[in-house]
Amino acid sequence: MTTAATPEPASPPVAPTPPPTKAPGPRSSAPVTAADAPAASAPLPTRTVTFEAWASRLTGMLPQAWSRIPFTLTVVALLLVAGIVGRTIWRPLWREGWFPEVAYGVPALREGRVWTFLTGPFFAITPGQFLSGLLLFALIVGACEIRMGTRVVAVTAVLGQIGGVLAASLLVWALSGFPWPWAQHLATIRDAGFTTGTLTVLAVTTAALRSPWRLRVRAALGFYVLVAVLFEGTLSDVSHLLAVSVGLVVGQRLFGVEPGFGPRTRRETRLLAFALLLAIGLTELVVLLFPGRGPFGPTGGSDTLLDVAVDVVIIAVIANALRLGKRWAWWAAVVLGVINALTLVAAVVGLSVQAARPDLEIDISSPSVTIGTGLLWLGLLLTLLFNRRSFRVPIRRRIVGSQVGEDAETRARALLTTVGGSTMSWMTLWPEMRYYFTRDGRGYVGYQRHAGIALALADPVVPAGTIADAVSEFTAEAERGGLTPCLFSVTDAAAEAARAAGWRTVQIAEDTLIDLPGIAFKGKKWQDIRTALNKAKREGIEFRLVTLAEESFAILAQVRAISEQWVGDKGLPEMGFTLGGVDEALDPLVKVGLAIDGTGSVHGVTSWMPVYGPDGTVHGWTLDVMRRRTDGFRSVMEFMIASACLAFGKEGYAFISLSGAPLARGDVPAELDRTDRLLDKLGGALEPFYGFRSLHAFKAKFSPRYEPVHLAFRDEADLPRIGIALTRAYLPDATPRQLLAAGFSGGGGSEDHRI
Numbered sequence: 001m002t003t004a005a006t007p008e009p010a011s012p013p014v015a016p017t018p019p020p021t022k023a024p025g026p027r028s029s030a031p032v033t034a035a036d037a038p039a040a041s042a043p044l045p046t047r048t049v050t051f052e053a054w055a056s057r058l059t060g061m062l063p064q065a066w067s068r069i070p071f072t073l074t075v076v077a078l079l080l081v082a083g084i085v086g087r088t089i090w091r092p093l094w095r096e097g098w099f100p101e102v103a104y105g106v107p108a109l110r111e112g113r114v115w116t117f118l119t120g121p122f123f124a125i126t127p128g129q130f131l132s133g134l135l136l137f138a139l140i141v142g143a144c145e146i147r148m149g150t151r152v153v154a155v156t157a158v159l160g161q162i163g164g165v166l167a168a169s170l171l172v173w174a175l176s177g178f179p180w181p182w183a184q185h186l187a188t189i190r191d192a193g194f195t196t197g198t199l200t201v202l203a204v205t206t207a208a209l210r211s212p213w214r215l216r217v218r219a220a221l222g223f224y225v226l227v228a229v230l231f232e233g234t235l236s237d238v239s240h241l242l243a244v245s246v247g248l249v250v251g252q253r254l255f256g257v258e259p260g261f262g263p264r265t266r267r268e269t270r271l272l273a274f275a276l277l278l279a280i281g282l283t284e285l286v287v288l289l290f291p292g293r294g295p296f297g298p299t300g301g302s303d304t305l306l307d308v309a310v311d312v313v314i315i316a317v318i319a320n321a322l323r324l325g326k327r328w329a330w331w332a333a334v335v336l337g338v339i340n341a342l343t344l345v346a347a348v349v350g351l352s353v354q355a356a357r358p359d360l361e362i363d364i365s366s367p368s369v370t371i372g373t374g375l376l377w378l379g380l381l382l383t384l385l386f387n388r389r390s391f392r393v394p395i396r397r398r399i400v401g402s403q404v405g406e407d408a409e410t411r412a413r414a415l416l417t418t419v420g421g422s423t424m425s426w427m428t429l430w431p432e433m434r435y436y437f438t439r440d441g442r443g444y445v446g447y448q449r450h451a452g453i454a455l456a457l458a459d460p461v462v463p464a465g466t467i468a469d470a471v472s473e474f475t476a477e478a479e480r481g482g483l484t485p486c487l488f489s490v491t492d493a494a495a496e497a498a499r500a501a502g503w504r505t506v507q508i509a510e511d512t513l514i515d516l517p518g519i520a521f522k523g524k525k526w527q528d529i530r531t532a533l534n535k536a537k538r539e540g541i542e543f544r545l546v547t548l549a550e551e552s553f554a555i556l557a558q559v560r561a562i563s564e565q566w567v568g569d570k571g572l573p574e575m576g577f578t579l580g581g582v583d584e585a586l587d588p589l590v591k592v593g594l595a596i597d598g599t600g601s602v603h604g605v606t607s608w609m610p611v612y613g614p615d616g617t618v619h620g621w622t623l624d625v626m627r628r629r630t631d632g633f634r635s636v637m638e639f640m641i642a643s644a645c646l647a648f649g650k651e652g653y654a655f656i657s658l659s660g661a662p663l664a665r666g667d668v669p670a671e672l673d674r675t676d677r678l679l680d681k682l683g684g685a686l687e688p689f690y691g692f693r694s695l696h697a698f699k700a701k702f703s704p705r706y707e708p709v710h711l712a713f714r715d716e717a718d719l720p721r722i723g724i725a726l727t728r729a730y731l732p733d734a735t736p737r738q739l740l741a742a743g744f745s746g747g748g749g750s751e752d753h754r755i
């Protein structure tokens with residue numbers, strides 16, 4: 001009966017159990033057993049937190065909060081005091097006799113009550129508006145104050161609130177002189193609230209955001225204030241539109257960290273078009289369900305719910321295709337945009353003629369909805385026309401210049417053995433890989449395609465000094481093909497190139513390297529390794545470094561049996577992507593280490609992939625397969641790795657890489673960001689099945705040096721699909737039932753789950 005590699009139970013790691021670690025990364029095929037694995041943690045006892053404890057924690061947080069957001073806390077306190085004293089927390093403000101003394105608007109200007117522009121922000125018309133306004137102010141202004149500083153936020157909020165409301169009141173007062181019922185009605189309205197200042201602060205702060213969130217927040221904010229004016233058109237909506245417009249311009253001029261307002265990449269353009277089209281569809285649905293009265297009349301239409309629902313479904317299909325850059329979706333959206341723009345022109349002309357000639361009977365169905373949605377469609381149409389080059393993806397997504405198959409693999413192998421690569425580059429020659437060859441033909445990027453993600457593995461295999469160019473090329477072609485690029489398990493060089501292009505990176509593992517010159521396993525720290533070597537000698541077990549494809553049928557059969565037994569114990573299919581197996585070990589350029597006793601029985605197997613340098617020669621070797629017999633020599637893995645070090649060192653190679661364990665690393669920061677926490681949870685979920693973190697601890701016995709391994713992605717919004725892509729890459733044959741069962745049974749911590 002066979003299983004995967006297990007170190008000697010009598011020699012557990014001296015270090016204490018490491019805390020939960022983070023992130024997927026490179027690896028070796030087989031983790032170690034519970035003998036070397038950290039013990040499963042016992043469940044923590046349930047603790048009841050008393051009210052006094054919560055109060056103590058809250059009291060301790062107040063000084064820190066005051067030091068970071070003093071303006072926000074001050075205004076929130078004043079709002080609460082005003083609401084309690086004025087009883088507007090539970091009573092509508094307009095019912096109070098002193099309402100005209102504090103509310104701003106055109107009537108206040110006419111009456112000379114200019115102080116209302118200072119008093120109005122501290123009240124709200126209804127209790128619901130008071131609560132929502134208070135929460136929005138605390139959350140938005142508080143977050144912006146942390147980023148922009150108290151002085152900037154305080155000045156922006158005060159000037160934005162007073163200036164926005166005053167400008168809106170003056171504009172409405174001027175428009176009320178024309179025969180426009182909407183403006184004439186607003187000229188009689190009094191209002192209150194601090195929402196204009198809140199949105200002005202947000203508008204200014206967007207200038208300090210980096211792409212892609214800068215454009216996303218601006219687009220959402222701009223769409224909201226525009227739709228509110230078109231379909232509701234209250235005094236506060238007008239003040240929001242004016243204040244946000246000025247805030248965006250002033251903020252960009254004073255605090256902009258990136259030039260301009262438009263999308264900077266093909267992907268941002270696609271996401272903007274997707275969001276705009278989807279928002280238009282949802283707006284039509286909301287206006288139908290919640291009709292009101294806008295600047296151009298009632299927003300209720302004659303369409304039925306079924307008609308609008310069908311429109312929304314069609315719009316959603318086109319919008320999703322726009323997100324992928326499909327050419328047909330661009331044409332469809334342009335046609336719809338032109339139709340709606342022409343309808344807008346017809347409605348405006350009809351209303352103008354009707355105003356000039358009241359005696360003419362001109363029937364315009366739902367002019368407010370027609371004009372409002374027409375303006376939104378016009379904005380989308382202009383976006384599509386000015387950025388038409390971003391939507392050239394054919395119906396079938398592919399990367400131009402990408403190749404797959406035996407010929408492509410042969411070409412990639414020739415390049416790798418010529419220009420060299422990283423310790424993981426050999427894995428790009430495995431099945432299921434696709435290849436993007438650079439325009440100059442001197443290098444390539446190996447990748448897999450899953451869930452719309454172009455999942456590149458390891459550094460680009462290119463001549464020295466051209467990694468940044470290769471990353472840029474691959475990114476452009478992936479986006480042109482409607483795919484989302486991602487770099488998985490790359491070195492510092494590729495990660496730096498990605499960061500220079502505006503990507504995010506996170507360390508997901510550590511490559512464990514052992515320098516071979518002068519290695520002798522002397523000293524106290526190598527005691528366990530010397531013990532394994534001596535024990536193997538006493539038991540008559542020898543180490544052989546061979547080409548597996550040239551071995552006898554008996555040896556090959558034993559190796560396959562050991563591997564199949566290991567896979568059978570996991571509860572999940574054999575993993576792929578960066579986790580090789582026997583088939584990959586049969587490559588004639590791959591070295592295989594065997595531990596064989598005097599009877600010819602194989603006790604363990606390791607496979608070593610060549611690491612080529614820029615001179616086209618092999619500089620080192622990377623560990624891949626590492627598996628052992630259940631009833632074999634217990635310290636076989638320590639013996640085999642140590643023997644491989646001695647053998648490769650004798651042949652003059654510079655190093656070996658024990659690779660990295662996916663979703664595992666040694667040092668864990670005290671505070672993890674959201675990306676790290678997500679990867680950490682994924683590593684914890686797979687630990688009981690594949691023991692990646694136990695494997696990482698086992699490799700520490702060899703006192704390696706560590707080099708970081710990174711995941712590079714464009715922004716956090718890509719992470720969910722990247723997670724799906726990684727799952728499909730590592731477990732291409734796993735069924736949903738197996739994955740679900742793994743999720744429910746993965747926390748047992750039984751030794752049977754480990755290698």
